[in-house]
Amino acid sequence: MAATKAAENGKSSMVVLGDLFRRFSVFVILLGIGTIFAVGSERFLQVDNLLNIALQTSMIAIVAIGMTFTILTAGIDLSVGSVMALAGALAAGLAARQGMATPVAILLALAAGGGIGAINGLLIVRGGVPPFVATLAMLAVARGATLVYTQGRPIAGLDETFIWLGNGKVLGLPVPVLIMLILAGLAYFILRHTRFGLHVYATGGNPETTRLAGVSTDWVTLMVYVISGLCAALAGILLTARLWSAQPNAATGWELDAIAAPVLGGTSLFGGVGGVGGTVVGAFIIGVLSNGLNLLGISSYYQQVIKGIVFILAVMLDLFTKRRK
Numbered sequence: 654m655a656a657t658k659a660a661e662n663g664k665s666s667m668v669v670l671g672d673l674f675r676r677f678s679v680f681v682i683l684l685g686i687g688t689i690f691a692v693g694s695e696r697f698l699q700v701d702n703l704l705n706i707a708l709q710t711s712m713i714a715i716v717a718i719g720m721t722f723t724i725l726t727a728g729i730d731l732s733v734g735s736v737m738a739l740a741g742a743l744a745a746g747l748a749a750r751q752g753m754a755t756p757v758a759i760l761l762a763l764a765a766g767g768g769i770g771a772i773n774g775l776l777i778v779r780g781g782v783p784p785f786v787a788t789l790a791m792l793a794v795a796r797g798a799t800l801v802y803t804q805g806r807p808i809a810g811l812d813e814t815f816i817w818l819g820n821g822k823v824l825g826l827p828v829p830v831l832i833m834l835i836l837a838g839l840a841y842f843i844l845r846h847t848r849f850g851l852h853v854y855a856t857g858g859n860p861e862t863t864r865l866a867g868v869s870t871d872w873v874t875l876m877v878y879v880i881s882g883l884c885a886a887l888a889g890i891l892l893t894a895r896l897w898s899a900q901p902n903a904a905t906g907w908e909l910d911a912i913a914a915p916v917l918g919g920t921s922l923f924g925g926v927g928g929v930g931g932t933v934v935g936a937f938i939i940g941v942l943s944n945g946l947n948l949l950g951i952s953s954y955y956q957q958v959i960k961g962i963v964f965i966l967a968v969m970l971d972l973f974t975k976r977r978k
Contacts, residue, residue, distance in 0.1 A: 680934060683938050690944075693948070709940050713888075713907070715832070716884055717912075718840050725856075725925065730773065730882075733881065733904075734905060735796040739765065739766075741903055745898065748811060766889070767883045773788050773791055818891055836884070837932075857925035921971050
């Protein structure tokens with residue numbers, strides 16, 4: 654009897670330890686990578702470099718927060734990089750070429766991002782198009798629209814208000830970092846403390862049961878793609894401000910980082926599991942990795958290989974976790 658009880662207690666302890674590892678492994682990974690680069694380069698822990706990491710990561714985190722919503726419903730949005738470029742070009746063009754007030758130009762660009770997200774959502778819920786196919790097609794459409802609008806040339810001449818969004822500071826924090834923190838807090842509240850957030854998890858976890866419970870899973874799916882489009886547009890506007898101009902090829906390939914950050918942070922590609930906190934930490938893993946490799950003088954070609962391997966490992970871990978369950 655005593656032996657049985659001891660075995661049960663031992664098993665319970667292992668379950669608890671396993672759960673703790675799953676919860677905090679992403680922080681351990683971030684700390685481990687940071688430690689390696691701190692040892693490898695004395696510049697890594699300098700304040701200006703840490704602020705640079707936060708600034709670079711903030712825009713990845715913003716677009717990844719929107720991606721988290723879609724992945725939680727077992728979807729995906731491959732159009733985010735192109736939406737970033739298009740929103741940045743629209744905001745810059747309306748402000749610099751058309752003479753529109755910067756706040757109005759930014760609001761219209763955000764609306765365009767949300768509109769593209771809505772089209773993605775409608776293609777999926779009404780057209781029955783798989784998310785991968787719908788958003789892959791939109792990737793091409795939005796990138797082509799950006800090239801048409803910019804005529805393949807950068808749009809410069811942004812005013813100080815616009816540029817401040819990407820380069821200014823508030824209380825010592827870069828503005829994009831502050832915006833990212835506010836957005837992360839808002840997204841966390843929505844997912845954890847609202848009925849809509851509950852429906853997002855339920856739609857990804859078991860859509861049929863959720864539908865039978867009276868939840869409009871089509872509406873939930875539509876809205877998460879709108880959120881993804883809005884977040885991508887916001888990140889694109891901040892990137893444009895950071896670069897002082899809209900680049901027609903901006904954010905090319907950001908889809909990988911936007912997907913990798915949530916997955917690294919524990920959001921399952923199968924839906925229903927994960928959250929914004931892990932996504933932000935996952936984005937910082939990507940940011941620290943890129944920054945540290947640059948400091949060590951690693952070629953950008955090798956960096957792409959390393960980031961791809963990290964993403965594969967994260968997906969394999971997700972698959973392993975799902976199979977164990």
